[in-house]
Amino acid sequence: MSDPLVKVRDLKIGATVYPPGEKPHDIEIVHGVSFDLEKGKVLGLIGESGAGKSTIGLASMAYGRGGVKITGGEVWINGRDILKSSFKDIRALRGGEVTYVSQSAAASFNPAKKIMEQVTEAAIEQGKFSKKDAEARARALFAKLGLPDPDNIGERYPHQVSGGQLQRCMTALALCPEPDLVVFDEPTTALDVTTQIDVLKAIKEAIRDTGVAALYITHDLAVVAQVSDDIMVLRHGDMVEYGDVNQIINAPQEDYTKALVSVRSIEHEEKAPTGEPVLSVRNITARYKGTKFDVLHNVNADLYPGQTLAVVGESGSGKSTLARVITGLLPPREGEIEFAGRILSPDLASRTRDDLRELQMIYQMADVAMNPRQTVGTIIGRPLEFYFGMKGAEKRTRIIELLDEIELGEGFIDRYPAELSGGQKQRVCIARALAAKPKMIICDEVTSALDPLVADGILKLLLNLQKIENVAYLFITHDLATVRAISDNIAVMYQGRVQRYGSKSEVLSPPFDDYTDLLLGSVPEMRLGWLEEVIANRRMESAGN
């Protein structure tokens, strides 16, 4: 049997860490990972942040990000161990035999150069193609990746194409030098679901047609199930499970893989509206200062006590703007907001202290939602002091109560935010909101920055707290799985308008309007062949029209 294209044996990767107050020391972040990859196959690397998946991806180009060193093992590509290669050989390898597609195309392209120049650069530099051939090849790839106007799109600058298009340009960049292996590092994570599906389709077809091998790195198992032949599940730098895609998705062996497969399967019975709504948004139209167009058009929605209204939409749909209007950060041009039976002043400065107390907010990035120079005790204690005048032992008792409610406990009271994990940070933010004894909490993408299992924990906690405290949530998200897990009512937003509004069962069952149909159909499902089905359906629909 001939050697596989890529053969990784017992790969060990270390990094230097600089814990404050201690001497810098080396730790191992990948503990001996091995895999094979044949030509034309795709291996999905999946795991949470810190699992070492990107590090392994970069190691296949013999590269380690700042402070990261490959400490042991072998990486064989095309029959030679690249970890023992000279710098000159590695130069020929990178951008020639092995290429890389990063998560943020917007941050990876040079804004001052045209797309064509950047897409063809590696192919020309490596001497694989002449300028003319490389450009012809790039145009063919643009067409294959479904980019509009493939003959001329290369003449544009990166900011002149959309995010999804730029991500596809980056795939063209990676495929242009005819590499043997492409490393895709979370190529669709930063995209909206409806865009993600186009990029996924383009990547999958390009891999199939060009016959390259690919490493596909992502944290989303449903995505990797659509494009990979084999999947390796990683956790804390260790291999958890490694097998073909069918086995991993349909018959996972390890508990961790099982948990990943069944993530977002929280069952939540929707509640019927009861009593008077705690929040009524009426005919809200709003625009940002100094702009000439409205970002919200005549938005209406109700939220009932102890229930959850999910506001769903892609980036730019106006869902976060709605939150700013409700909190008073952006006074609307028209319309009014009724909250707990009273009309809220449109402007934050003229709201009463009770208005502020009863309407709390939790943010997407828990990192920047907490002052890094305050301890958890100060962060949670401030609302107690501010709204209820609590001091000393009374305050401390209540802080500990709240810490218990968010399942952290007293030991966290003197910690600083930097000493918490992502999930713990978000929990502290929840406790800060609860400390004010609010009637309603606005949750702005609170689980989007978290790993799936951690996000699940946060959602369960929020549901549980809702039962205990009878607090209403206005839950802003782009993730439909989260919506299913938590909502009672849903408002689908598109371009500043509420496109569809009603109870969860109404909104999520047909007949759909065009946009909701597209949105619902674009959420990757945890089963094989989903992508093909969606693509086939769309083709039929467009043929039918």
Add this chain to the structure above:
Amino acid sequence: MRIPVAAAIGMFFTALYFLAAIFAPLLAPYGYDEVVSSGFWDPPSAEFLLGTDGIGRDLLSRMIYGGQTTIFVATAATILSFTTGSVLGFLAAVAGGWVDQLLSRFVDLLMSIPSLIFALVVLSVMPVTLPVLILVMGLLDSTRVFRLSRAVAVDIEVMDYVEAARLRGEKTAWIIFREILPNALSPLVAEMGLRFIFMVLFVSTLSFLGLGIQPPQADWGGIVKENAEGIVYGAPAALMPAFAIATLAISVNLVADWILNRTTSLKGGRG
């Protein structure tokens, strides 16, 4: 906690200068205005460790007293410039709108005039006393602190934790002193070292030009002025203050660097 060698050296010399300034009357062998020798520009001897100046006063004593005046004026002016500059800078960032516009344009106006010339004009119409000197220097320099604090605060101001504080209903004072200041401290402390040295140079320049500290009171700029002619005769008395200013500048900056490094550690500055 380990202190790096450079910082330790910096701290040692900074402390030395400040202690010499505080305990000047105890340390100086003679009075600052005491003519102790019939000669002038005497070379260093056991009696006069650094020699004497142009009219026969002990140079070491004048250097020590001069350090006291210079360091006192510079410290007071730095404190003044940092309090005014940072509070107004934070206020401009937090309040925004017309408050920001008004303060920023006024600062632009002040900065468009070279501060030395501005100071010379003001000091030539006002009585040259220590409080006036400190006030003029401090206020002129606060424009720079204002710019820095505003820039730093504008970045912090858009953080979600500041928005959370606003939504809680916190007053501007809380936002400035509890949310922004602790996070803006490290660049400000580093800048403080630099500004202090500029103040030392500024007051020395003014004195050299005759509009700063008035004789017979000693200060480093004044000592340069009094002894400038001596250079021609090979008397190095005028170079002493220059040496003192240089060593003080380096020491203070070594300390400031270390503080900056320490407070920007990953743990939100507790390390």
